[in-house]
Amino acid sequence: MLNILLPIETPELLLRKFRPEDGEGLYAYLSDPETVRFEPYGPLTREQACAEAQARAQARCFVAVERAGVLIGHLYFAVKGDCAELGYVFSPAYQGHGYATQAARALMNAAFSAGLRRVTAECALENPRSWRLLERLGMRRVSETPHSVCFKQDASGNDLWWTRLEYEIRREV
Numbered sequence: 001m002l003n004i005l006l007p008i009e010t011p012e013l014l015l016r017k018f019r020p021e022d023g024e025g026l027y028a029y030l031s032d033p034e035t036v037r038f039e040p041y042g043p044l045t046r047e048q049a050c051a052e053a054q055a056r057a058q059a060r061c062f063v064a065v066e067r068a069g070v071l072i073g074h075l076y077f078a079v080k081g082d083c084a085e086l087g088y089v090f091s092p093a094y095q096g097h098g099y100a101t102q103a104a105r106a107l108m109n110a111a112f113s114a115g116l117r118r119v120t121a122e123c124a125l126e127n128p129r130s131w132r133l134l135e136r137l138g139m140r141r142v143s144e145t146p147h148s149v150c151f152k153q154d155a156s157g158n159d160l161w162w163t164r165l166e167y168e169i170r171r172e173v
């Protein structure tokens with residue numbers, strides 16, 4: 001079993017486990033429709049965010065990212081064997097500063113040092129901030145499948161289909 005020790009400190013951030021009292025912090029960004037546009041769920045209510053914080057405090061695959069005591073986003077890092085799947089959502093107030101890159105890089109480095117061999121990620125071509133982040137992390141695009149992912153509908157109720165991109169990075173040996 002891979003053992004990534006939290007917390008991890010970077011020059012500007014603290015990566016830590018979620019706590020049951022992170023509900024308000026999660027609500028601050030997961031209630032924003034634009035922030036969750038490419039996620040497989042809609043904006044969270046305050047009650048849902050509080051329940052989510054409780055659940056994440058027990059889960060191993062979510063990492064809270066804090067800056068100066070404020071929850072600014074989270075990483076999803078689901079480890080299966082020697083491979084992990086990476087995901088991320090950051091508060092719009094803290095995007096555009098390199099914090100997601102800094103956080104994901106620190107977590108991936110810790111995981112590779114602990115024995116992980118491969119990290120994968122999926123995102124939509126229509127979400128360039130996401131695939132630009134993956135490319136900043138040195139990940140390689142391994143597939144591009146048009147019209148293959150649908151989480152949401154438009155205002156008229158029509159399904160929105162996106163192009164699914166798959167990325168990966170392997171530990172250098």
Ligand SMILES: CC(C)(COP(=O)(O)OP(=O)(O)OC[C@H]1O[C@@H](n2cnc3c(N)ncnc32)[C@H](O)[C@@H]1OP(=O)(O)O)[C@@H](O)C(=O)NCCC(=O)NCCS
Nearest residue numbers: 035038088089090095096097098099100101123129130133
């Ligand atoms: C995907 C997401 C995490 C990317 O966030 P981000 O802020 O663009 O990524 P970073 O924190 O790495 O910041 C990079 C940006 O900061 C800028 N930046 C400033 N200082 C920087 C630094 N020291 N290092 C790196 N980038 C820096 C970069 O130029 C880049 O901006 P640009 O894309 O306009 O050129 C964010 O858009 C998000 O949470 N979106 C909503 C949720 C979502 O869609 N998740 C993915 C679903 S698949």
